[in-house]
Amino acid sequence: MAEENELRYDPAAIEPKWQARWASDPTLYAAEPVSCGKPKYYVLEMLPYPSGQLHMGHVRNYSIGDALARHMWMRGYNVLHPMGWDAFGLPAENAALKNNTPPREWTQANIAAMKRQMERLGLGYDWATEVTTCLPEYYRWNQWFFLRMYEKGLVYRKKSKVNWCPECATVLANEQVVDGCCWRHETTQVEQRDLVQWFFRITAYAQELLDGLDKLDGWPEKVRTMQRNWIGRSEGTEVDFFLAEETQGSGVRDQGSEKQGIGNREQGAEKQGIGNREQGTEKQGIGNREQGAEKQGIGNRDQGLEKQGSGVREQGTEKTRIRVFTTRVDTIFGATSVQLAPQHALVAQFTAADAALKTQVDEQIEQQKKAREAGDLGAIEKHGVATGRFAINPYNGERVPIWVANYILADYGTGAIMSVPAHDERDFEFATKYELPIVQVIRPEDASLAVVLPFVSEDGILVNSGEYDGLGCTEAQKKLQEIAARGKFGEGKIIFRLKDWGVSRQRYWGTPIPMIHCEKDGLVQVPYDQLPVVLPAQIEITQQGGSPLSRVPDFVNVTCPKCGGPAKRETDTMDTFVDSSWYFYRYTDAKNANAPFDPKTAQYWFPIDQYIGGVEHAILHLIYSRFWTKVMRDLGLIVNDEPARRLFTQGMVIKDGAKMSKSKGNVVSPDDMVARYGADATRMYALFAAPPDRDLDWQEDGVAGVSRFLGRVWRLVTKYAPQARSASGQPMAAATGISLKLLRKLHQTIAKITLDFEGRWHFNTCVAAIMELVNDIQAADAQLAAGEVEAPVVRELLRSLVLLLAPLAPYIAAELWEALGEEGSVLRAPWPKSDPELAREDELEIPVQINGKLVTVVRVAVDATPKAMEAAALADEKAQARMAGKTVVKVIVVPRKLVNLVVK
Ligand SMILES: [Zn+2]
Ligand SMILES: [Zn+2]
Numbered sequence: 066m067a068e069e070n071e072l073r074y075d076p077a078a079i080e081p082k083w084q085a086r087w088a089s090d091p092t093l094y095a096a097e098p099v100s101c102g103k104p105k106y107y108v109l110e111m112l113p114y115p116s117g118q119l120h121m122g123h124v125r126n127y128s129i130g131d132a133l134a135r136h137m138w139m140r141g142y143n144v145l146h147p148m149g150w151d152a153f154g155l156p157a158e159n160a161a162l163k164n165n166t167p168p169r170e171w172t173q174a175n176i177a178a179m180k181r182q183m184e185r186l187g188l189g190y191d192w193a194t195e196v197t198t199c200l201p202e203y204y205r206w207n208q209w210f211f212l213r214m215y216e217k218g219l220v221y222r223k224k225s226k227v228n229w230c231p232e233c234a235t236v237l238a239n240e241q242v243v244d245g246c247c248w249r250h251e252t253t254q255v256e257q258r259d260l261v262q263w264f265f266r267i268t269a270y271a272q273e274l275l276d277g278l279d280k281l282d283g284w285p286e287k288v289r290t291m292q293r294n295w296i297g298r299s300e301g302t303e304v305d306f307f308l309a310e311e312t313q314g315s316g317v318r319d320q321g322s323e324k325q326g327i328g329n330r331e332q333g334a335e336k337q338g339i340g341n342r343e344q345g346t347e348k349q350g351i352g353n354r355e356q357g358a359e360k361q362g363i364g365n366r367d368q369g370l371e372k373q374g375s376g377v378r379e380q381g382t383e384k385t386r387i388r389v390f391t392t393r394v395d396t397i398f399g400a401t402s403v404q405l406a407p408q409h410a411l412v413a414q415f416t417a418a419d420a421a422l423k424t425q426v427d428e429q430i431e432q433q434k435k436a437r438e439a440g441d442l443g444a445i446e447k448h449g450v451a452t453g454r455f456a457i458n459p460y461n462g463e464r465v466p467i468w469v470a471n472y473i474l475a476d477y478g479t480g481a482i483m484s485v486p487a488h489d490e491r492d493f494e495f496a497t498k499y500e501l502p503i504v505q506v507i508r509p510e511d512a513s514l515a516v517v518l519p520f521v522s523e524d525g526i527l528v529n530s531g532e533y534d535g536l537g538c539t540e541a542q543k544k545l546q547e548i549a550a551r552g553k554f555g556e557g558k559i560i561f562r563l564k565d566w567g568v569s570r571q572r573y574w575g576t577p578i579p580m581i582h583c584e585k586d587g588l589v590q591v592p593y594d595q596l597p598v599v600l601p602a603q604i605e606i607t608q609q610g611g612s613p614l615s616r617v618p619d620f621v622n623v624t625c626p627k628c629g630g631p632a633k634r635e636t637d638t639m640d641t642f643v644d645s646s647w648y649f650y651r652y653t654d655a656k657n658a659n660a661p662f663d664p665k666t667a668q669y670w671f672p673i674d675q676y677i678g679g680v681e682h683a684i685l686h687l688i689y690s691r692f693w694t695k696v697m698r699d700l701g702l703i704v705n706d707e708p709a710r711r712l713f714t715q716g717m718v719i720k721d722g723a724k725m726s727k728s729k730g731n732v733v734s735p736d737d738m739v740a741r742y743g744a745d746a747t748r749m750y751a752l753f754a755a756p757p758d759r760d761l762d763w764q765e766d767g768v769a770g771v772s773r774f775l776g777r778v779w780r781l782v783t784k785y786a787p788q789a790r791s792a793s794g795q796p797m798a799a800a801t802g803i804s805l806k807l808l809r810k811l812h813q814t815i816a817k818i819t820l821d822f823e824g825r826w827h828f829n830t831c832v833a834a835i836m837e838l839v840n841d842i843q844a845a846d847a848q849l850a851a852g853e854v855e856a857p858v859v860r861e862l863l864r865s866l867v868l869l870l871a872p873l874a875p876y877i878a879a880e881l882w883e884a885l886g887e888e889g890s891v892l893r894a895p896w897p898k899s900d901p902e903l904a905r906e907d908e909l910e911i912p913v914q915i916n917g918k919l920v921t922v923v924r925v926a927v928d929a930t931p932k933a934m935e936a937a938a939l940a941d942e943k944a945q946a947r948m949a950g951k952t953v954v955k956v957i958v959v960p961r962k963l964v965n966l967v968v969k
Pocket of ligand 1: 230231232233234247248249250253
């Protein structure tokens with residue numbers, strides 16, 4: 066019994082001991098200077114929001130990253146493995162309301178609690194590079210970037226429809242609207258409101274963001290696909306239909322209004338380029354009073370669209386144009402209607418003198434709003450209404466009716482389309498419903514093929530298209546585009562689904578936007594030497610609308626930096642996605658007080674070699690940070706185009722088949738698991754229970770099983786440590802019999818685990834391989850105890866076992882390393898190398914079946930022929946006993962796998 070007790074594995078004793086030792090050595094997990102001469106490796110897990118409690122998803126994420134970091138340290142790399150806090154955001158304000166704790170204190174207490182949990186888990190972070198985004202030393206650089214981007218024309222203001230959560234009393238990004246409800250308030254319907262907002266011009270990088278995805282071959286394909294769809298590039302043609310003179314219709318139309326120019330985008334927003342802010346502002350003042358007065362932004366397409374038709378009034382005989390966007394201009398002779406979004410400027414003109422039409426259009430706007438709120442615009446039931454007005458096809462002069470339709474979106478393309486029912490599913494459905502003509506203008510290349518409409522293929526030939534008959538679709542697209550350009554009624558166009566990034570939040574707990582409103586000077590930047598604009602500490606948080614900062618006079622009232630007169634500070638704060646867009650650059654130089662980071666140091670560490678996080682960040686965080694990287698490159702701060710070379714998205718941790726959540730009562734606390742089974746078992750289970758990219762169904766039995774396994778390792782190593790310590794010399798040269806067998810198993814295991822760390826990431830099978838190795842060593846216990854395995858072999862086996870465990874279960878590895886009499890930290894010991902000669906299997910175990918039932922196993926050479934396998938099976942004693950008195954009628958051999966004897 067005494068001996069049993071001595072050998073008992075007790076993580077509660079081992080783990081705190083090593084935790085204290087590691088904490089006393091801040092260099093242990095510190096990145097070395099750029100000059101160290103080692104190859105670099107930057108491994109990063111997504112930084113958490115400091116809610117106060119790690120959840121199992123965190124534990125899984127960090128266990129993967131930590132195992133990789135430790136492995137790379139053992140491989141001799143200079144590793145950067147930092148951690149920080151995405152510390153701004155609404156929950157701090159909600160908690161402040163609920164518990165009457167200031168957001169700052171609440172956040173800091175949460176950070177301290179989570180840091181304690183991380184340290185207890187033994188996660189190897191370099192805390193000297195810790196980044197906390199709610200501290201002025203960090204967010205001043207958000208403000209610095211904001212100003213630099215403003216100067217580059219990458220920041221602007223515009224009035225726009227925003228998603229408003231009545232519960233949060235703030236604006237939500239589109240992405241924060243889930244099924245029409247707030248992402249934080251799953252049952253609160255999001256409303257639409259008009260507000261003047263700050264935007265980042267991410268669309269200026271749309272093409273580059275798209276192209277860059279092709280090069281990110283270290284990213285999961287699903288993430289790249291999601292981003293491609295999000296960016297949503299369409300190549301096509303913009304074409305002007307002309308508004309026909311009114312020959313019929315409902316009511317009196319104002320002649321003047323008909324002449325108003327539609328499609329005068331060029332003169333307004335579009336030509337204004339990046340870096341052209343001054344010019345843009347000037348141009349806005351001309352012919353567009355509204356835009357000028359609001360000091361709205363520059364060069365934004367949405368804005369241009371909204372203002373179509375309301376701005377420049379054309380003189381003379383120029384006809385009113387309706388600009389449509391189409392990806393299939395080759396089908397334009399089949400256009401049987403033009404359809405406008407209900408918000409299209411021309412629609413307002415039509416409805417001004419037509420009350421019945423106005424009622425129907427208003428209904429459509431309401432339908433769109435409801436569909437948008439339900440998050441299901443794509444599935445909207447399609448309704449349309451004829452305006453009684455006609456448009457003229459610029460290619461053939463044909464008149465087609467103008468409709469208003471609820472599925473046409475004002476903020477996509479030009480807010481107007483041509484409807485070609487013969488060659489578009491949606492148009493076909495609509496035309497059928499409203500009995501609009503359907504005119505086929507494309508036929509299959511093989512004219513003998515029957516055509517079922519709609520025929521949407523681009524492998525076809527134009528028909529019913531006048532002089533263009535006989536052209537192929539692609540050729541026709543090119544030609545018709547050229548003709549439009551020459552005739553000045555259209556042009557080739559690329560449009561994106563991606564919208565500019567609205568960053569204004571009417572909240573307290575975020576980065577103050579460093580701008581000042583002066584009655585005399587308009588918008589004035591906060592001078593760089595006045596950064597940071599610090600959040601006031603004492604503030605009353607309420608859930609009433611508007612920014613809490615607007616109620617702090619000391620914050621709001623400032624002196625204008627330009628004229629010295631009284632002015633008001635901007636009270637919006639920035640979206641917290643700003644904080645997480647560049648935090649990983651700050652890790653490389655976290656204490657820099659003069660710049661966001663040192664470009665040389667960043668150049669050494671970037672790109673991130675392995676970024677690890679949840680797939681829920683596939684779009685927002687990962688597009689925003691790619692955008693930010695490109696902006697920083699263009700500001701001359703960095704040289705890389707992309708932040709991360711490789712990305713891994715781990716699966717979720719679920720319990721009883723459902724996502725862990727308080728409301729379901731199925732949350733497993735990491736603290737409980739660590740208290741019961743130890744940090745090593747908890748972490749190793751998180752790696753073992755499922756392939757890392759799949760969902761993991763948390764089973765406490767499984768954690769207990771891993772803990773028992775670590776107990777076996779503990780007893781095995783401590784039992785034979787004296788033998789290992791007594792060893793001298795190399796183990797390989799003379800090994801035979803059981804020694805050779807065990808060494809072979811060891812080197813196969815090393816090879817497998819090394820391969821997994823190099824990118825296969827099957828950590829679950831890694832752990833299983835270590836378990837197999839331990840089984841094999843334990844199976845040889847009698848020989849080990851009898852001294853039949855040479856001491857150098859014992860030493861090699863135990864030492865390597867501990868090294869293999871070190872990235873996965875660092876505490877037990879540290880303790881056993883010491884028990885083996887090894888010097889230095891196991892965390893810096895060289896990773897074991899697999900000897901390919903030793904790892905090579907020279908015999909295979911082949912199951913032998915008789916009439917499909919397993920009866921025995923035979924050993925054959927790895928390269929045994931089917932004949933040799935058959936001979937070995939027939940020669941086996943057990944097999945012969947079963948076959949006594951019977952005849953073999955057939956032998957089935959699966960090379961290297963199986964022999965089946967069919968007997969009668
Ligand atoms: Zn909300
Ligand atoms: Zn001023």
